[in-house]
Amino acid sequence: MKFVSGSILSVSLLAGFLAAAHARAEDAPTAPAPPPACEVPDYFLSGDTPLPKVAEAIKAGGPLNIMVVGSRSSMIGANPSASETAAYPGQMLAALKAKLPVIQVNLSVEIQAKKTAEEVAPGLSKLVEGKKPTLVIWQTGTVDAMRSVDPDDFRAAIDQGVVALRDAGADAILVNPQYSPRTESMISASAYLDNMRVVAQEHEVPLFDRFALMQKWSEAGEFDLFTTVHSAELAKQVHSCLGRALSEFIMAAAHPKPAQEN
Template sequence: MRAIGIPILSLMMLAGLTAGSSPSCADDATKSCEVPAYLLTSDSPLSKVAAAVKAGGPVNILVVGSRSSTISGAEGDAYPARLQAALREKLPGVTVNVSVEMAARKTAEEVALELGKLAEEKKPTLVVWQTGTVDAIRSVDTDNFRGAIDDGVAALQKAGADVVLMNMQYSPRTETMISPNAYIDNMRVAAQQHDVPLFDRFAIMHQWNESGEFDLFRAVHGVDLAKRVHNCLGRALSTFMIETARINPAELRIQR
């Protein structure tokens, strides 16, 4: 089955239906980072994050990801750093720290083995696990892939962390070479079964490409486009966290 890949029309319809129910991405001078509201929330809980924010922090976020979680030569402009900036801006008075654990060229299975230990050591409030790309490139067996996601998420939950799963980037140029759909579907299933939120990076970037927000097809020299995309991803992820954890930033401001 290939669930993802089509929903342009439904995205547009939904964007229309749900517009206004929650603000999409915050204003940005150059780019609006527009994302349909339903991609920016989840029914699965982020209870640890919600509690930590209520207590005024600290909210320690650990991003575990592959190379698409960074921009080589411009780490400070990659989405983890942008997430930290956006959260600090939106949650004034709450201590937010984002750290990154790079697992370049590692499959989900290889990463899953280390996740438990990592969470025990760092005691993060939330782990954002970005995975799938390496597995799709190597066309790892999808059953093994899902088993690895299951194990990894279970280990993180056991260590007492909230978990957000993040799928791969939408990459139109490599579409004829990498087939991400099976991995996206399996991540969605794993997320549902463990009741953890899934940040659908693929659908969001696909949406940006369709709407003309970013032209992801074109060859680009230099890191400018990557920086702008990561900035929007960081913002979208911050909104996703706040919406999913049912945090009301306005309330926070009143309290303080």
Template sequence: MAGSFLRLAVGIFAAAGIWLLSAPAAAPAQPQDCDVAESFYSFEPTLPNTIRALASGREVIIAAIGGASTRGGTWGSPELAWPARLAAALVERVPAARVKVVNLGVARQTSGEMAARFVREVPALKPALVIWETGTMEAVRNTDLGEFRETVQAGLGRLRAAGPEVVLMDMQFSRVTHAVINIDRYVNILREVADANDVPLFPRHDIMRYWAENGILDLRTPDREKRRQLAVRLHECIGREMADFIVRGAHPSRPAPGRRR
């Protein structure tokens, strides 16, 4: 029974959102009107080392670790996934920057499986920044919340021991998956762990909810070609929003509007 539910849940994720996360090879989408207001973020990320490195003109390595929505490639090319679009967007915002984003996404890995890779894969890269996208498989599998919290906390410890600054990224938003999976509990755990460790959290879940509820990026369509177009646009938008999120760290003196919602 549990195995049947897991297969159903993963299938729903694929149908409702993850199928959008890799588009067929094509030219990257041009910038779209998918911004969110600055007031949308409920705290200010502080990434001073990354900002200094970007402005220095030397090569800056950013490692993106996550699942299928980070890896891309299910339908097309990882070059269209958000990590690649992030690299291009950062250069637009910081012209002196030389950015290399290394995509370490592996589909269907749990937080624990990702964390086990940190010691092997992160130190050799010497990244200035690691973006860790996680929580989807835990939500699908209904993992114990305390176990999830401990796993993310331990993973953060491993990343910080390797030296880079860290950004956590939470899960996707989908109306369909919300109907059958309690995503919010796991989003809240990531927020709590980020708060407790003074780590920036990129609120992808809330951003995608905002886009869906305002008709900016409504992912519900049976049309295959439109899904492909949405896939390109979604990745472009996430990459650009992440670039804005990182660059906001150049202004640590700006007063924070409050804690995460």
């Protein structure tokens, strides 16, 4: 693997600004702000790439077992259990349970803190073997962008991981890095976004474009991601929006019959 050294501290906001916000939650109580609309355009939910295993599980009446493999940006705060319901995986789970009230939907979250895609990919088969998920949601690219990992190495690792998940019998969704307008001048995520898109197309794996969705919400004024102080409430709102959007993305890709939805 080829690295270009850089200051992790100077760009850690990309992966940690939402996670660190939870630590400020106990400073002083504030009145809750109205929830953002965080609308998701239809083209984000096209469902052109199917999730056959998920569709089969829904048709059979469950269970639907989902495993999220991600970095610290999959959490709110440093403690995974403390953010279990508020972070986007938990919000996704709640939304799916509401959409599929007669189906058992289970969630496990595997945090791979500070690991690149190349470091995570070899262990995906073992994770699937142990958890036996119907669907694996692999959120990656943030650490690689922060460390300026060679894009070709990154692409090869994503390819290896997707093949491993498919060979292990699970559906897969790729989730790209989160968007932060304050770090755009410090790091470039475009090569990693492009490579994830290419691998997703080559293997016909759905790509949840978290980066573009957060960028849209930021530019529409849904969230102030430019501020240097990110509150716990902002973190919860962003994660809530991402979780609900991801649940819609999964349902669109699974193409469940209307009678199966709530």
